[in-house]
Every structure is written in C-alpha cells, then in structure tokens.
Amino acid sequence: MAEIELRGITKIFDKKVRAVNDVSLTIADEEFMVLLGPSGCGKTTLMRMIAGLEYPEAGRVVIGDRDVTDLPPRKRDISMVFQSYAVFPHLTVFDNIAFGLKMQKVNKAEIRRRTEEAAGLVQLSPYLDRYSAQLSGGQRQRVAVARAIVMEPSVLLMDEPLSNLDALLRLNFRAELKRLVADLKTTTIYVTHDQIEAMSLGDRIAVMREGQIVQCGTPMEVYEHPATEFVGGFLGSPPMNFLRVRLETVDGQPRAMLGDHGLPAPATLVDHGSRDVLLGIRAENIEAIPLEGGAAHDGLVSQTLVVELLGSQMLVTGEIGDQQIKVLVRADAPIRAGDALLLRPEADKLRWFDAESGRSIAGSATG
Ligand SMILES: Nc1ncnc2c1ncn2[C@@H]1O[C@H](COP(=O)(O)OP(=O)(O)O)[C@@H](O)[C@H]1O
Ligand SMILES: [Mg+2]
Structure with a gap:
C-alpha cells in the first residue's frame, strides 16, 4: 500500500535528449495509473x-512517505513486469515464480504457499512443474506477472506487458489483468x-508527449474532454475529427462556419470577433442524413469518399471542402460513396481548440 509522488522529474540522456521533462504526478494508494x-x-x-534503474537529473520520487530517489531498486518495495518478460527457460514455472523469494531467503514453507497462491491467481496452477521453455507466449507472460505479484510489493510497475502477445491473447489477458x-x-x-488498453485498464490515464504529461484524468475525462488536439487524436479509433472552422456572428447568432454551412457556437467564443478555430467532434457523435436538396438545417454538408464496413458499424469518410471527416454509422445505413450527406454533430459533444496551439479553449456549445 503506497501513494507515489513524482516531483518535477527530469531525465536527460547524453547531455541533450530530454527523455522526461519536469514531470509531476501523484498516484493514489491502490490506484491503477496508465502512462499512455x-x-x-x-x-x-x-x-x-x-x-530506480535510472537516476533523474532533477526531481524527487516519493513512495509512501519515503523519498526513494537515492535508494537502489531493491530497497524501493516495487516489482516490475517488462515487455520482454525475461522468464528463465531452464527453470520450472514454480522456480521462476519463486525466484525473488529465494533471493530474499524466505523460508521454504512460505515460498511454497505464496508461489502456489500467485500461480493460482494467474491460472498457472497446473503448470508449476513445467519448464518455461515449454510454455506458450501467453503462459510465459503469466509467469512474469506471477513473479512480480508474489513479492507482494507496495508498487507494481508494468511496461507494455501485453505487447508481445497476439491479438486474442491480449484481449483475454487484459481482462484477467484488470x-x-x-x-x-x-x-x-x-x-x-x-489507447484501448489504457481506456480499459486505467483508473486514470496520464497522456505523455515528448517527455511531458499533456493531460491526466479518468479514461472518460481524457476521451470526452481532451486538453489538446494531440490527446483527442491519440485516443479513439478513429481519432477525433478536427475541422478548421470560422467563428462569426451570422444574423445576430454565434456560428461556426465551414463554407456555406454552419453550426451554433458558444457565444463566449465569438465575443472577440471573427476567427478560425478547430472544431473537435468524434465520429460516433455525428448523425449522417442523406441530403435531399433544399432545407438549410444546422449542419455540415459532406461528399462521401469511402464507406468501410467494420462489422457492427460502418465508417464513412467524407469531404467538406478540402477537409476530411470520419463518421460512424449503423452497418446497414443507406450510404454509398459519392452520396451527399448532411452531418449533424451532437451539440454537447462539440469541442473547441485554438487553431495555432491546439489547446482546448472551451466546452460544449451549451456550456
Ligand atoms: N539509455 C538511453 N540513452 C540515450 N537515449 C535514450 C536512452 N533510453 C531512452 N532514450 C531516449 O529517450 C527517449 C524516450 O525513450 P523511452 O523512455 O524508451 O520512450 P517510450 O518508452 O515512451 O517509447 C527516446 O528519444 C529514446 O531514444
Ligand atoms: Mg517503452
């Protein structure tokens, strides 16, 4: 049980590569934090x-109530699981899992009890006597996880533990791990x-870019309210759409215009006169209606370039002027390449970003 506090951590390699740049983050006791x-x-x-495998050029690492910055790894009460799971092939599953406990000279009875318990947790009980070389990739990864949890650490660190597994195994193991x-x-x-792993597993997600944390929040917060264009684009499949629109007052109403068409915009954004901004909207939050001439509703008009069946849904790629937009619709929607569509984003899902910096500038049109 431990809270982790990172205070202004910086790592510079070869005197010039700022791999981590002034990161501060507090991870609550028992929290599952994803770095994405x-x-x-x-x-x-x-x-x-x-x-404790690298020493920061600046900043402190605090685990529980101890500043561990100057302590070696073995004194930090942590366990790690890496992408390359480094399971010893010439040892049995039991000996692999028990390895750390033996190093600590824990007594034999307790080693047996804890190793069997950890093996049970990752569903390896039937394989304890098997040599690791005889295991599948998924089973070997379970050994690595069991070896970490058997130490009953205050902190568990996992670095891309699923990335060497094939897609189906990854899906199953992700749920087990959770x-x-x-x-x-x-x-x-x-x-x-x-990003799917991050959304699925994390109590919170810290989204990183170029050595810094761009945003930290619950999966829903970062997905629904990305702090920047980068975050909106990194989370979600397809990524959030970003359209360059012009904010202006039309017939006394604040509008976001794209060509001849437009949407209601938050009045606060238009207070300072006309300007270009980025409108963010996710593909699943857009209603697509075949355009039947005439009536000028609120909405954007797109020409359909491609439709792709994804199984449960269909992904429509359309063009609005020289910009592209992706819309998810029902698999049986009557939409074909070449069709003109009226696109009506859900008003409370509109997000606004500064066109230069890509930073969020306001919430939805209603608030
Ligand atoms: N030991 C090292 N020596 C020099 N540069 C490194 C070293 N380790 C990582 N880097 C550099 O630091 C940056 C961050 O790397 P890394 O932390 O491995 O990123 P990630 O895990 O997000 O893929 C990269 O530019 C990488 O090339
Ligand atoms: Mg890495």
Missing part, C-alpha cells in the same frame, strides 16, 4: 526512474502505447 503515449515519448524512462490487479489492490503503474 507514442513510442519514444519517455514512458519507459519515467518508469525506470520510479523503479480483475487480478483490482483484487490485489496494489498501487500500479502501467505503461502502454495502446
């Missing part, structure tokens, strides 16, 4: 500093570049 971001953004480096960690109640930091 593209390859190279500094996730592993941040994790290794928490573990249940397991919820039962253990160990403070967990989990690194991934996979």
Whole structure:
C-alpha cells in the first residue's frame, strides 16, 4: 500500500535528449495509473526512474512517505513486469515464480504457499512443474506477472506487458489483468502505447508527449474532454475529427462556419470577433442524413469518399471542402460513396481548440 509522488522529474540522456521533462504526478494508494503515449515519448524512462534503474537529473520520487530517489531498486518495495518478460527457460514455472523469494531467503514453507497462491491467481496452477521453455507466449507472460505479484510489493510497475502477445491473447489477458490487479489492490503503474488498453485498464490515464504529461484524468475525462488536439487524436479509433472552422456572428447568432454551412457556437467564443478555430467532434457523435436538396438545417454538408464496413458499424469518410471527416454509422445505413450527406454533430459533444496551439479553449456549445 503506497501513494507515489513524482516531483518535477527530469531525465536527460547524453547531455541533450530530454527523455522526461519536469514531470509531476501523484498516484493514489491502490490506484491503477496508465502512462499512455507514442513510442519514444519517455514512458519507459519515467518508469525506470520510479523503479530506480535510472537516476533523474532533477526531481524527487516519493513512495509512501519515503523519498526513494537515492535508494537502489531493491530497497524501493516495487516489482516490475517488462515487455520482454525475461522468464528463465531452464527453470520450472514454480522456480521462476519463486525466484525473488529465494533471493530474499524466505523460508521454504512460505515460498511454497505464496508461489502456489500467485500461480493460482494467474491460472498457472497446473503448470508449476513445467519448464518455461515449454510454455506458450501467453503462459510465459503469466509467469512474469506471477513473479512480480508474489513479492507482494507496495508498487507494481508494468511496461507494455501485453505487447508481445497476439491479438486474442491480449484481449483475454487484459481482462484477467484488470480483475487480478483490482483484487490485489496494489498501487500500479502501467505503461502502454495502446489507447484501448489504457481506456480499459486505467483508473486514470496520464497522456505523455515528448517527455511531458499533456493531460491526466479518468479514461472518460481524457476521451470526452481532451486538453489538446494531440490527446483527442491519440485516443479513439478513429481519432477525433478536427475541422478548421470560422467563428462569426451570422444574423445576430454565434456560428461556426465551414463554407456555406454552419453550426451554433458558444457565444463566449465569438465575443472577440471573427476567427478560425478547430472544431473537435468524434465520429460516433455525428448523425449522417442523406441530403435531399433544399432545407438549410444546422449542419455540415459532406461528399462521401469511402464507406468501410467494420462489422457492427460502418465508417464513412467524407469531404467538406478540402477537409476530411470520419463518421460512424449503423452497418446497414443507406450510404454509398459519392452520396451527399448532411452531418449533424451532437451539440454537447462539440469541442473547441485554438487553431495555432491546439489547446482546448472551451466546452460544449451549451456550456
Ligand atoms: N539509455 C538511453 N540513452 C540515450 N537515449 C535514450 C536512452 N533510453 C531512452 N532514450 C531516449 O529517450 C527517449 C524516450 O525513450 P523511452 O523512455 O524508451 O520512450 P517510450 O518508452 O515512451 O517509447 C527516446 O528519444 C529514446 O531514444
Ligand atoms: Mg517503452
């Protein structure tokens, strides 16, 4: 049981690469925190500093009520699971899981009890006597997880533990891991570049980019209210749509215009006169209606470029002027390439971003 506090952590490699840049983050006791971001953004480096495998150029790492910045890994009461799970092939499953306990010279009876319990948690009980070389990739990864949890650490660190598994195994193991960690109640930091994994597992997600945390919040918060264009684009499949629109007052009403068509906009955004902003809207929050001439509703008009059947839904890629938009509709929607569509985004799902910085500038049209 431990809270983790990162205070202004910086890591510079070779005197110039700022792999982690002034990161501050508090992870609550028993929380499952996901570090999410593209390859190279500094996730592993941040994790290794928490573990004590790298030393920060600046900042402090506090676990529980101890400043552990100057302590070696073995004195930090943490366990780690890595992408390359480094299970010893010439040892049995039992000996692999028990390895850390033996190093700590725990007595034999307790080693047996704890190893069997950990193996049970990851459903490896029938395989305890098997050599790890004889296991599947998924089973080997379970060994790595069991080896970490058997130590009963205050903090569990996992760096892309599922990324070497094939898609189906990953899906199953993700669900198991979620249940397991919820039962253990160990403070967990989990690194991934996979936004679905992050959404599925995290109590909170810290989205990283170029060595910094861009946004930290619950999965719903970061998905629904991205702080920047980057976050909106990184989470979700397809990514959030971003359309460059012009804010202006039309017939006394604040409007976001794209060509001849437009949507109601928050009055506060138009207070300072006309300007270009980015309108963010997710593909699943847009109603697409075949356009039958005439009536000028609120909405945007797009020409359908491609329709792709995804199984339960259909993904429509349309063009509005020189910009593209993606819309998710029912699989049986009567939409074909070439069709003109009236697109009506849900008013409370509209998000607004500064056109230059990409930062969020306001909430929905209603609030
Ligand atoms: N030991 C190292 N020496 C030099 N540069 C490194 C080292 N480890 C990581 N880096 C650099 O630091 C940045 C962050 O890397 P990393 O933390 O591994 O990112 P991620 O885990 O998010 O993919 C990258 O630019 C990477 O090349
Ligand atoms: Mg990494």
